[in-house]
Amino acid sequence: MMRLMEAELFPSTPGKVKIERAHTINRQFNRCFASTSTMFLWALFLIALTASYLSFQSFVDTSSRYFNASWGGMHWEKQIRASATVRRPGGMSVLVTGAAGFVGTHVSLALRKRGDGVVGLDNFNSYYDPSLKKAREALLESHGVFVVEGDIDDARLLAKLFDVVPFTHVMHLAAQAGVRYAIENPASYVHSNIAGLVTLLEACKSADPQPAVVWASSSSVYGLNEKAPFSEADPTDRPASLYAATKKAGEEITHTYNHIYGLSITGLRFFTVYGPWGRPDMAYFSFTRNILQGKPITVYRGKNRVDLARDFTFIDDIVKGCVASLDTAEKSTGSGGRKGSPAQYRIYNLGNTSPVTVPALVGILERHLKVKAKKNVVEMPGNGDVPFTHANISLARAELGYKPTTNLETGLKKFVRWYLSYYGYSPRSGGSAAEATTGSAKSL
Numbered sequence: 001m002m003r004l005m006e007a008e009l010f011p012s013t014p015g016k017v018k019i020e021r022a023h024t025i026n027r028q029f030n031r032c033f034a035s036t037s038t039m040f041l042w043a044l045f046l047i048a049l050t051a052s053y054l055s056f057q058s059f060v061d062t063s064s065r066y067f068n069a070s071w072g073g074m075h076w077e078k079q080i081r082a083s084a085t086v087r088r089p090g091g092m093s094v095l096v097t098g099a100a101g102f103v104g105t106h107v108s109l110a111l112r113k114r115g116d117g118v119v120g121l122d123n124f125n126s127y128y129d130p131s132l133k134k135a136r137e138a139l140l141e142s143h144g145v146f147v148v149e150g151d152i153d154d155a156r157l158l159a160k161l162f163d164v165v166p167f168t169h170v171m172h173l174a175a176q177a178g179v180r181y182a183i184e185n186p187a188s189y190v191h192s193n194i195a196g197l198v199t200l201l202e203a204c205k206s207a208d209p210q211p212a213v214v215w216a217s218s219s220s221v222y223g224l225n226e227k228a229p230f231s232e233a234d235p236t237d238r239p240a241s242l243y244a245a246t247k248k249a250g251e252e253i254t255h256t257y258n259h260i261y262g263l264s265i266t267g268l269r270f271f272t273v274y275g276p277w278g279r280p281d282m283a284y285f286s287f288t289r290n291i292l293q294g295k296p297i298t299v300y301r302g303k304n305r306v307d308l309a310r311d312f313t314f315i316d317d318i319v320k321g322c323v324a325s326l327d328t329a330e331k332s333t334g335s336g337g338r339k340g341s342p343a344q345y346r347i348y349n350l351g352n353t354s355p356v357t358v359p360a361l362v363g364i365l366e367r368h369l370k371v372k373a374k375k376n377v378v379e380m381p382g383n384g385d386v387p388f389t390h391a392n393i394s395l396a397r398a399e400l401g402y403k404p405t406t407n408l409e410t411g412l413k414k415f416v417r418w419y420l421s422y423y424g425y426s427p428r429s430g431g432s433a434a435e436a437t438t439g440s441a442k443s444l
């Protein structure tokens with residue numbers, strides 16, 4: 001044993017050492033080679049593992065994006081097709097943008113009730129209480145109108161919608177509304193009223209068939225004009241707010257798409273629309289809330305103590321104007337993104353033709369609510385308001401058969417009735433509306 005160890009440590013023949021060494025090196029080399037190839041295999045295995053992990057991750061990402069998206073999928077498409085189904089001879093299939101909004105809800109219902117196909121689109125933003133928009137959506141769904149949750153500035157979504165349904169008409173009511181809010185959030189007006197409008201028109205011009213487009217402009221485009229009543233042919237180059245400027249820009253932008261691509265366009269200049277399911281940011285609505293809650297209201301007054309006045313227009317009259325516009329809209333003439341012949345381009349005032357001052361509006365509300373308002377009268381701040389609006393509706397009357405029938409007294413009565421039923425009113429209390437709203441079912 002000792003000799004063996006010695007022989008290994010101190011070999012007796014030099015030649016033997018060489019051979020032994022060579023064997024040892026060989027063995028070591030083989031061992032080394034074997035471990036390198038094992039390492040190589042391990043490395044390959046690790047690379048493959050990493051690659052499959054990464055691709056699995058991206059699959060998970062993509063599918064979670066797909067599954068989390070508020071639109072897409074076979075069930076979604078089925079709902080859209082069902083909602084777009086026309087149920088009367090010669091009916092239309094209409095994409096209504098801003099469908100969960102005030103005017104959008106009413107127009108969608110009117111179309112659906114007479115048998116047209118209606119698909120809504122709304123981004124349910126939080127400019128005002130989204131729960132009111134959700135309640136309007138529930139109302140629409142109970143009548144078979146499906147509302148897609150999405151933004152008009154989402155080109156992929158719009159392309160998909162036109163892919164699923166060959167809409168004959170688009171009723172474009174989605175917008176950033178409100179005159180004075182533009183001071184606080186100017187970007188939201190650019191996003192919806194400019195960028196969103198262009199994205200929508202791009203989708204319309206590329207659609208096959210191209211739909212006819214009816215959209216909401218605004219009385220605010222008349223800006224600081226003094227000649228009354230306001231007519232469509234009057235200049236509209238003195239906007240008083242960014243809101244008005246974006247609506248005026250919308251009129252120019254739609255004209256371009258009409259001129260280049262043959263889109264049939266009808267712009268409707270709405271005059272201070274009010275009524276049930278209305279917008280909480282508007283004066284008649286917020287005044288009602290404050291009066292009922294015993295809170296003060298701020299009433300703006302113009303220069304030289306002149307009262308401000310608006311041509312308040314009841315929602316049912318506006319709906320008739322919208323539907324008549326859809327019914328009389330000619331087809332767009334383009335296809336494949338190219339214009340055919342010149343297409344229809346129209347603009348109409350939809351007002352009431354009888355302006356009412358803001359203090360008179362408050363007086364009507366006080367009577368309907370049976371509560372006296374606590375008024376703070378202040379000079380109109382320079383934040384976008386105009387002193388008065390007054391529509392000349394001759395053109396709409398002649399070409400659309402538009403004829404408003406509801407005065408402010410009657411319209412506000414209907415609004416107050418809706419307000420009390422929506423926010424909570426127990427007729428058994430027998431008290432005033434103010435008492436009845438304590439413990440209201442919904443909050444504002």
Ligand SMILES: O=C(O)[C@H]1O[C@H](OP(=O)(O)OP(=O)(O)OC[C@H]2O[C@@H](n3ccc(=O)[nH]c3=O)[C@H](O)[C@@H]2O)[C@H](O)[C@@H](O)[C@H]1O
Pocket residue numbers: 177178179217218219220270271272273281282283284298299300301308309310358385
């Ligand atoms: O026709 C339109 O194109 C626009 O109509 C509507 O704007 P406006 O006519 O300004 O309505 P609205 O805010 O109800 O104020 C009414 C009056 O109350 C006064 N007002 C308002 C608030 C207040 O606290 N106090 C007050 O006196 C105020 O000075 C004004 O004199 C839509 O909101 C707008 O989106 C757009 O559609």
